[in-house]
Amino acid sequence: MAGYRGRIAPSPTGYLHLGHARTFLIAEQRARVAGGVLVLRDEDLDASRARPEYARAMLEDLAWLRIRWEEGPQVSGDEPGAFGPYRQSSRFTLYRKVIGDLQRNGWLYRCTCSRRDLASAARAPHAEDDDEPLYPGTCRDRGCVGEGALRFRVPEGEVVGFVDGGLGPQTFVAGRDFGDFVVERRDGVPSYQLACVADDFAMGITEVVRGRDLLRSTARQILLQRALAYPTPDYFHCALMVDAHGQRLAKRSDALSLRAMRERGVSAAEVRAMALGGTVR
Structure with a gap:
């Protein structure tokens, strides 16, 4: 598959906020500069938190922000593109196949540990x-x-290195910087790491743009790509939003949701300026 293919991948578990806007605007800019295609993927795996009203608001807020994507769910209800469905809740057949491939090659083992973090394994770390x-x-x-959950057996001591488009060279060591990680929860739901790798490969994504808080997730996903003999896309990790004093914004702030800012009369142009500037004024 020739040409640049980027993606934005929001989760409908709440209203999009200013930090999302920053990442998605940068992703769109990079797709436009490359003359490529931008895909929207609805990462609605977490059925306990995903809501239809958040999914609708997500599409409306992105359109209001003037972010344009060529493939994926649209405000109109259409879903153009040849690599759908673009909602992860409709892609379980693919995830089961990928998990089966990993099992047959000895990469996975059953974990019966009772760990509270397994309940949130489908969510991307924030x-x-x-x-x-x-x-x-x-x-x-x-x-x-x-x-029990299924865990990926990381090759102890293996170095995972990549040159990030935003942050430069990055290096992580399996077993030191992260351990064996969940690829399927005990309730059968694929993890964020597994679903991302499967979908990015199946959709032909050539560059992943996301926040720098997901660097370790990228290292894990590169190990999955190696195990599955998938090509590794390029990565561009964005700096995170900070306040006027240089402090990182809280993970979730209702006051900084795009929906709340719209209701206060903040314009799309003002939100775009704040998001791309990286600082809340």
Whole structure:
């Protein structure tokens, strides 16, 4: 597949906020400069938190912000593009196949540990301090059977390096910077890491643009790509939004949701300026 293919991948678990706007605007800019295609993927795997009203608001707010995507769900209800469906809740057949490929090649093992973080494994981490904790390998060699999550057996000591388009060279070491990670929750829902890798490959994504808080997730996903013999796309991690004092914004702030800012009369142009400037005025 020739040409640049980027993507924006919001989750309909709340209203989009200013930090989302920054990442998505940068993703659109990079697609336009490259003369490529921008894909919108609705990452609605977390059924306990995803809501139809958030999905509708997500599309409306992106259109209001004048972000244009060529493939994926539209405000009109259409879903153009040859690589759909573009909602992850409709792509479980693909995820099951990819998980099966990993199992057959010995990359996965059953984990029956009762860990509260498994309940949120389908969600993308939103901050370095909210990243998946380093798993101690309790079930790695136990041969656990029955109900439990599936974990990816990271190759201990393997170096994962890549040159990030926004932050420059990055290096992580498997087993030190992150441990064996979940690819399928105990309830059968694929994890964020697995679904991203499967979808980015299937949709022909050539560059992933997202926040710098997901750098470790990128390292994990590169290991999955290696295990599956998938090509690794380029990555561009954006600096995070900060306030006027240089402090990072809270992960979620109702006052900074695009919906709330619209209701206060803030214009799309003002939001775009704040988001691309990286600082809340």
